[in-house]
Amino acid sequence: MKHLRQIVTKAVIAKGKKRTESCEVLCPPNTPSSILGCWVINHSFQSKKHGKYVEVVGKFDINVWYAHHDHSKTSVFTETINYKDRIRLHYRDSDSTGEEVHVRVIQQPNCTEAIIIENGTKFQVMVERELLAEVVGETKVCIQVHEQDFEEEWAFNEESSSSSSNSSSSSSSSSSQNHGHDQSSSL
Known part of the structure; x- marks a missing residue:
């Protein structure tokens, strides 16, 4: 005879993924001669669910190491970039309660290209x-339950122990009287 039971559990009920490429224009204080390096650091974000989307608001710092004054000096220019991403959710189970949003970074913000523009x-x-x-909710x-008419046999290793709050001399005399036989096994 088959029986179905419902179990309430927490599970991932929706997922979404978004890859973003952005073009950022930065204005350094000195006219650059060349770019010596560029890296992105200090990424942080917060997220919140809005309907069938998760909105991620974050920021990161872009650092550009560059030469200026006809390659006679170098500087690092840093600018904080704010962003807002909307990640569309794809639901597996829309009938849920108690939703929690978890956002994970697959690719940290990374510089793919840095060039000098607008007349240098x-x-x-x-x-x-x-x-x-x-989204976890x-x-x-449903699980299928099979009734059992018997309980599965359990294999137990018999163990015994004795404890005494008497002094060590009385416990040694009682153990000498046992001659290695366990008296508690008759219980």
Whole structure:
């Protein structure tokens, strides 16, 4: 005879992923001669669910190491970039309660290209990032239950122990009287 039972559990009920490429234009204080390096650091973000989307609001710092004054000096120019991403969710189970949003970074913001533009006065930096959003909620799963007419046998190793709050001399005399036989096994 088959029986079905419903179990309430927490599970991933929706997921979404978004890869973003952005073009950032930066204005350094000195006219650059060349770019010596570019890196993106200090990425942080917060997320919140809005309907069938997760909105991620974050920021990161772009650092451009560059030469200026006809390659006679170098500097690092840093600018904080704010962003807002909307990640569309794809639901597996829409009938759920108690939703939690978890966002994980698949690809940290990373510089893919940095060039000098606009008559040699600005930097154009291409940055890519990728985020994964998961919504965890309470949902129901059905399991099939088989009734058993008997209980499975359990194999037990018999163990015994004795304890005494008497002094060590009385416990040694009682153990000498046992001659290695366990008296508690008769219980």
